[in-house]
Amino acid sequence: xxxxxxxxxxxxxxxxxxxxxxxxxxxxxxxxxxxxxxxxxxxxxxxxxxxxxxxxxxxxxxxxxxxxxxxxxxxxxxxxxxxxxxxxxxxxxxxxxxxxxxxxxxxxxxxxxxxxxxxxxxxxxxxxxxxxxxxxxxxxxxxxxxxxxxxxxxxxxxxxxxxxxxxxxxxxxxxxxxxxxxxxxxxxxxxxxxxxxxxxxxxxxxxxxxxxxxxxxxxxxxxxxxxxxxxxxxxxxxxxxxxxxxxxxxxxxxxxxxxxxxxxxxxxxxxxxxxxxxxxxxxxxxxxxxxxxxxxxxxxxxxxxxxxxxxxxxxxxxxxxxxxxxxxxxxxxxxxxxxxxxxxxxxxxxxxxxxxxxxxxxxxxxxxxxxxxxxxxxxxxxxxxxxxxxxxxxxxxxxxxxxxxxxxxxxxxxxxxxxxxxxxxxxxxxxxxxxxxxxxxxxxxxxxxxxxxxxxxxxxxxxxxxxxxxxxxxxxxx
Numbered sequence: 001x002x003x004x005x006x007x008x009x010x011x012x013x014x015x016x017x018x019x020x021x022x023x024x025x026x027x028x029x030x031x032x033x034x035x036x037x038x039x040x041x042x043x044x045x046x047x048x049x050x051x052x053x054x055x056x057x058x059x060x061x062x063x064x065x066x067x068x069x070x071x072x073x074x075x076x077x078x079x080x081x082x083x084x085x086x087x088x089x090x091x092x093x094x095x096x097x098x099x100x101x102x103x104x105x106x107x108x109x110x111x112x113x114x115x116x117x118x119x120x121x122x123x124x125x126x127x128x129x130x131x132x133x134x135x136x137x138x139x140x141x142x143x144x145x146x147x148x149x150x151x152x153x154x155x156x157x158x159x160x161x162x163x164x165x166x167x168x169x170x171x172x173x174x175x176x177x178x179x180x181x182x183x184x185x186x187x188x189x190x191x192x193x194x195x196x197x198x199x200x201x202x203x204x205x206x207x208x209x210x211x212x213x214x215x216x217x218x219x220x221x222x223x224x225x226x227x228x229x230x231x232x233x234x235x236x237x238x239x240x241x242x243x244x245x246x247x248x249x250x251x252x253x254x255x256x257x258x259x260x261x262x263x264x265x266x267x268x269x270x271x272x273x274x275x276x277x278x279x280x281x282x283x284x285x286x287x288x289x290x291x292x293x294x295x296x297x298x299x300x301x302x303x304x305x306x307x308x309x310x311x312x313x314x315x316x317x318x319x320x321x322x323x324x325x326x327x328x329x330x331x332x333x334x335x336x337x338x339x340x341x342x343x344x345x346x347x348x349x350x351x352x353x354x355x356x357x358x359x360x361x362x363x364x365x366x367x368x369x370x371x372x373x374x375x376x377x378x379x380x381x382x383x384x385x386x387x388x389x390x391x392x393x394x395x396x397x398x399x400x401x402x403x404x405x406x407x408x409x410x411x412x413x414x415x416x417x418x419x420x421x422x423x424x425x426x427x428x429x430x431x432x433x434x435x436x437x438x439x440x441x442x443x444x445x446x447x448x449x450x451x452x453x454x455x456x457x458x459x460x461x462x463x464x465x466x467x468x469x470x471x472x473x474x475x476x477x478x
């Protein structure tokens with residue numbers, strides 16, 4: 001009997017390429033899996049779990065970052081940069097040439113309504129606006145020489161968050177989790193604690209940009225539950241688990257047919273994380289195990305509602321650090337005024353904002369320090385710019401990007417330090433200018449990341465948080 005009818009006819013070249021395409025992809029993927037990723041991890045670990053912890057470029061001093069964002073722009077000359085000349089010339093025209101301001105309403109020199117007093121062993125002067133933070137001054141490195149490239153809130157907010165003045169770029173929290181992953185398996189690596197108001201620029205301030213979606217900031221509201229759709233919709237846990245098992249099987253089947261796909265893998269990872277968060281988030285939010293002394297330290301028992309809100313967020317921040325969350329941003333509560341943006345009624349507006357955040361921030365610093373967490377946690381306090389030394393109208397201050405103050409603490413920072421200086425009016429930086437790029441480079445450095453090596457290929461070139469700028473501010477490092 002002739003057997004030719006059982007032989008498979010030879011493939012044409014076109015058929016061979018079509019049927020073997022996935023095979024070629026598998027060969028390429030196998031080669032990629034042997035290469036090292038950005039932080040020294042294998043690409044396999046990044047694609048399997050995008051938030052898996054990864055090795056830094058070098059041994060860093062910090063493991064986590066807390067960014068206390070003072071939305072609106074606190075006045076440097078009323079907080080951490082005393083200027084006696086303002087008192088001497090109060091009510092007089094300013095004796096220097098000034099650039100056009102945001103609203104071009106230049107009034108007379110306006111002295112600070114608050115006194116500055118030396119505190120701690122370092123003797124650093126701090127405004128009476130912050131009596132509680134002042135008790136922590138020996139742990140702070142106050143930078144009085146910050147500048148920004150933008151004087152408008154939205155662009156300045158994008159700039160301080162992403163190093164770029166337009167929306168669409170990855171925020172620093174996204175870059176940090178992209179570079180290092182997270183040590184927490186049950187919560188997102190980048191969490192934003194919303195105390196009641198989102199900064200101008202919206203959620204794009206916490207965006208992942210062109211980085212994979214797993215690295216975007218996850219917004220936690222100050223209510224309960226803090227995350228939408230946290231509770232399961234299924235009648236029983238067993239029914240939910242069966243649905244997730246089926247979904248997992250279907251997704252893995254698609255990946256098996258088409259190969260690695262970033263968006264699909266991110267979706268799978270997010271589904272799994274959301275399932276774990278159903279248990280982790282309620283445990284995080286349950287403060288019944290905190291002592292009365294701890295609750296009082298943060299200000300949870302204060303009568304002022306905005307203080308209570310921010311105190312709870314700061315206490316949750318410590319609990320997130322304990323759980324290994326990599327990057328936490330805390331937003332300011334609403335005090336009935338326009339954030340820290342006092343174009344008028346400076347005394348009441350800044351006083352209410354400071355009252356809301358002062359005790360909770362000091363409580364956070366002291367609690368972290370008492371638990372041995374401050375030395376591995378970098379805390380950054382900053383607004384997007386500062387304010388003018390002369391009045392806008394009679395009792396306000398306009399935007400000033402030419403010289404303002406921020407502070408850093410913990411995580412390898414030299415406490416009890418003042419760096420940089422502005423002129424006698426507090427308007428322009430005259431010594432040791434620090435740009436936002438330098439701040440970002442320093443934050444990454446303290447985590448063990450070389451900001452020039454933390455890159456992502458997009459649009460035909462290697463992108464990074466600091467773009468082509470940035471120098472580490474070494475004098476403030478321990």
